[in-house]
Amino acid sequence: MGTLMSSQTTTELRSLCASIAHEAGAFAHAARRDLGPGSRAAHDTKSSDVDPVTEFDRATEQLVVDRIRAARPDDSIIGEEGADHVGTSGYEWHVDPIDGTVNFVYDLPGWCTSVAVLHGDRPVAGAIYAPTVDELYSAGVGQGATLNNLEISSSTTTDLATSLAATGFSYHRDEHRIEQAARIARVLPHVRDIRRQGSAALDLAYVASGRVDSYFEEFINSWDIAAGVLLVTETGGVVTGFDGSPLDTCAPHGVLAAAASLHAEMLDLITN
């Protein structure tokens, strides 16, 4: 479906994403600080014994949902922690209240709140807020992207051997991690280094801002990537599925995001 939207609508949605992501991230950050430095946040598990969810994931998602429904009651909402509102407007929000939940549980800084709006099946506005470093990424379709209101652009690196890659691993270690480890063994000799931040949204935000040159990951969800893929495409980067096919943001098998000058080489590297 095409995206016939006014620039005013895009601007309004982008501003709403940014304010909600910032408020929700600040809410989660205050809760994390109250737990005390280095303490391990209590949590349940979801798809496996290493897939955590805390009360703060759920509470932060509820805050995001409340803000969206107050502002745009006819929009649909899909959230990692179970939010599932069917709307009539044709706009659909994809929400990850705390992306990088393992980092949140361990009081490591690499987590964020990610909020995106899709029109049809395409992200049209999004925001990612990393409260531990007070960094707010924002993008609107056709508007570029910013980090704390400063324009950002993806990398122009052309040399694979000195490029910095990022990746992540599945929570289903018995099924996926042997192959994922084998892929790392194939990729690592051909790049400068690999970063495993623990948050797909932040990995994509780092590609969009030129902080890393590529990011690849399988078995992620729409809420992990919807805002980040818009950031990357709005800053000159290239995003595809893990196999190079067009990315289905709503049902991603995997994602490869990279500087335009590196995408083809990275695709060859991760698929062979």
Ligand code: LIP
């Ligand atoms: C996480 C992703 C990360 C991936 C983790 C997990 P969560 O999302 O952001 O890239 O490697 O396995 O899926 O669970 O923190 O929202």
